Amino acid sequence: NAGVTQTPKFQVLKTGQSMTLQCAQDMNHNSMYWYRQDPGMGLRLIYYSASEGTTDKGEVPNGYNVSRLNKREFSLRLESAAPSQTSVYFCASVRAPLGDEQFFGPGTRLTVL
Amino acid sequence: AQSVTQLDSQVPVFEEAPVELRCNYSSSVSVYLFWYVQYPNQGLQLLLKYLSGSTLVKGINGFEAEFNKSQTSFHLRKPSVHISDTAEYFCAVTTGANNLFFGTGTRLTVIP
Numbered sequence: 408n409a410g411v412t413q414t415p416k417f418q419v420l421k422t423g424q425s426m427t428l429q430c431a432q433d434m435n436h437n438s439m440y441w442y443r444q445d446p447g448m449g450l451r452l453i454y455y456s457a458s459e460g461t462t463d464k465g466e467v468p469n470g471y472n473v474s475r476l477n478k479r480e481f482s483l484r485l486e487s488a489a490p491s492q493t494s495v496y497f498c499a500s501v502r503a504p505l506g507d508e509q510f511f512g513p514g515t516r517l518t519v520l
Numbered sequence: 521a522q523s524v525t526q527l528d529s530q531v532p533v534f535e536e537a538p539v540e541l542r543c544n545y546s547s548s549v550s551v552y553l554f555w556y557v558q559y560p561n562q563g564l565q566l567l568l569k570y571l572s573g574s575t576l577v578k579g580i581n582g583f584e585a586e587f588n589k590s591q592t593s594f595h596l597r598k599p600s601v602h603i604s605d606t607a608e609y610f611c612a613v614t615t616g617a618n619n620l621f622f623g624t625g626t627r628l629t630v631i632p
Binding site: 411440447448449450451452497499505506508509511512513514 | 524529552554556561562563564565566569571610616620622623624625
């Protein structure tokens with residue numbers, strides 16, 4: 408099992424450009440999440456998908472959109488990147504949210520110039 | 521709403537010495553508690569979790585944590601640290617259903 412995979416690992420964008428971060432899990436998990444990690448702020452939830460076909464906003468959704476393409480894949484899109492979106496982005500998945508651990512991908516380091 | 525406080529942003533400790541990383545939480549309802557570890561340039565891995573039952577929880581790599589409901593704490597301990605324990609440690613809390621809240625992290629540096 409590969410677990411949770413993310414692409415790309417690194418990305419540099421110019422302000423106003425768009426891009427999609429890809430995430431896939433092979434553990435047959437129901438719920439998937441996108442977090443951003445900034446120095447001194449821990450991880451903050453951007454969006455989540457409780458099950459295939461549903462998505463909901465987390466703590467910091469502004470400037471992002473998501474798509475739960477199928478049970479395996481959950482993508483995060485930046486339509487018009489801003490320097491404030493410079494961060495490390497993590498995707499995670501869990502079989503069942505109540506008490507199960509979340510499994511994390513290796514992260515995508517994004518820099519917006 | 522829930523929140524997590526990790527008071528120590530950095531903890532240096534000598535190799536083979538004991539360490540305690542502090543975590544306090546606030547919630548008006550019952551919670552589940554987690555400690556995750558992040559090694560450099562990697563994602564997070566679960567160290568241990570408290571769901572219910574015994575308040576002393578043992579995890580991987582010799583770590584343990586104690587849930588104290590009256591003090592709303594879930595401190596992480598290890599009796600003897602190794603160089604390989606150098607990493608960032610995150611405490612997290614949830615009441616279930618997609619609302620996992622993380623603390624700001626504690627960077628543990630083990631000094632040879």
